[in-house]
Amino acid sequence: MKIPMLDLTEQYQSLKPDIVKALDEVMGSSHFILGENVRKLEADVASYSNVRYGIGVANGSDALHIALLACGVGPGDEVIAPAFTFFATAGAIARAGATPVFVDIDPLTFNIDAGQIVSALTDRTKAIIPVHLYGQTADMDPIIALAHKYKLHIIEDAAQAIGSQYKERKTGQLGTAACFSFFPTKNLGAYGDAGMIVTDSEELAEKMRVLRVHGSKPKYYHHVLGYNSRLDELQAAILNVKFPHLERWNELRRDKAGIYSQLIRERLSEEHVKAPLVGKHDEHTFHQYTLRVKNRDALQQFLKENDIETMVYYPKPLHLQPVFEYLGYSEGDLPETELACKEAISLPMFPELSIEQQQEVVGKIQAFYEGAV
Structure with missing residues (x-):
């Protein structure tokens, strides 16, 4: 698939x-x-x-x-x-x-x-x-x-x-x-x-x-x-x-996010994968459904080999971009930002995404970590 x-x-x-x-x-x-x-x-x-x-x-x-x-x-x-x-x-x-x-x-x-x-x-x-x-x-x-x-x-x-x-x-x-x-x-x-x-x-x-x-x-x-x-x-x-149609599409995205999060809770350990947190005062519209994961790059390659597209937003933080070298930032200045650049990965997300597709995505993530431990 x-x-x-x-x-x-x-x-x-x-x-x-x-x-x-x-x-x-x-x-x-x-x-x-x-x-x-x-x-x-x-x-x-x-x-x-x-x-x-x-x-x-x-x-x-x-x-x-x-x-x-x-x-x-x-x-x-x-x-x-x-x-x-x-x-x-x-x-x-x-x-x-x-x-x-x-x-x-x-x-x-x-x-x-x-x-x-x-x-x-x-x-x-x-x-x-x-x-x-x-x-x-x-x-x-x-x-x-x-x-x-x-x-x-x-x-x-x-x-x-x-x-x-x-x-x-x-x-x-x-x-x-x-x-x-x-x-x-x-x-x-x-x-x-x-x-x-x-x-x-x-x-x-x-x-x-x-x-x-x-x-x-x-x-x-x-x-x-x-x-x-x-x-x-x-x-x-x-x-x-x-x-x-925007409100309906946003609601569908929230529904898809809820399905992803439930599947992840059921099948995966927080040691390997952390689902996105939604603040108690927030109404998230899930432009992206973004995880924190261990061995991110290897996971992304594994999913690619299994015909599942993912994206990394963002692999290099702005304070370490060459164009901003003149600002004088160094690695370690923004530790949480730098860690997120190593751990964040976004899964397929759009209103028409099917439950079967979501199950396949999470199933392949599960297979990766079960094979890696």
């Missing part, structure tokens, strides 16, 4: 008539940039996030960069972020001219350790980027308290966590602004690159709208240096078809 990390074919077939119709309408309108589809998606995602404004941009990486610039982050500033995340988090900080300051993670959730942020603060700290990794929110109350105390911006990196909740508050409403990615693999995925920023601040929303169109307002009059980063109508039309 060949089991992929992600299979979008069944989802597409179920939505194909609506998607084809939506794309045909865009083609017929001949309006491809910042039209009605983008405006509808912006309004719907903002409302879903319990804030007032959505700003569609070209991708999730640009969303982070533009949000930082709108908040006034630039050269001489520092921005605190975890080192266990996708490169775009820190890349956006550096491209804004600021300095990434990395903080270790909570080993139970893979998210930034809120208790370690205060020791990383300096008089140059301008913002904090908590990453809601794999679909679970960071521990936000202490982060919000620090931001209020020291007058810092919080920019949520919610690229993997649309629809996730922390104490009944949605991602998107937990900071100054939040950034979503609609990369095709995400819970709400386009058929190419796409992203969005949401915020409750009218002032910031207007700055972001200007920044995404070359810093121009009105057209051809440029008061700031902006970018060409617009969410196009074709991708927005696809996302508008998909958006009403």
Whole structure:
């Protein structure tokens, strides 16, 4: 049984008539940039996030960069972020001219350790980027308290966590602004690159709208240096078809995660495999179902040989990446992050994943460890 990390074919077939119709309408309108589809998606995602404004941009990486610039982050500033995340988090900080300051993670959730942020603060700290990794929110109350105390911006990196909740508050409403990615693999995925920023601040929303169109307002009059980063109508039309299904898809992901966790409890020892922890106040959306395991690389190779695809997010932490060598970090500086890079492995996860496929995945993991001990 060949089991992929992600299979979008069944989802597409179920939505194909609506998607084809939506794309045909865009083609017929001949309006491809910042039209009605983008405006509808912006309004719907903002409302879903319990804030007032959505700003569609070209991708999730640009969303982070533009949000930082709108908040006034630039050269001489520092921005605190975890080192266990996708490169775009820190890349956006550096491209804004600021300095990434990395903080270790909570080993139970893979998210930034809120208790370690205060020791990383300096008089140059301008913002904090908590990453809601794999679909679970960071521990936000202490982060919000620090931001209020020291007058810092919080920019949520919610690229993997649309629809996730922390104490009944949605991602998107937990900071100054939040950034979503609609990369095709995400819970709400386009058929190419796409992203969005949401915020409750009218002032910031207007700055972001200007920044995404070359810093121009009105057209051809440029008061700031902006970018060409617009969410196009074709991708927005696809996302508008998909958006009403997001809650059901997220619920299915939670169901699949529950099945995985039950199978793992029944068949595997915690000495070898630790299932993901869901915080008691969290509503996880399981963009990824990520384990901590012993002999990770050997396990991944074994599963590959048995036609089971897995992914390692992330094999090398950001503070040890060559591009950030100038920051002066060394191995051992963030021990929990570095350990997670050696132990984390993500299993196949998508709403249409069958119980038989899950049983096969866990069965092969069981076979690996029973053969290894």
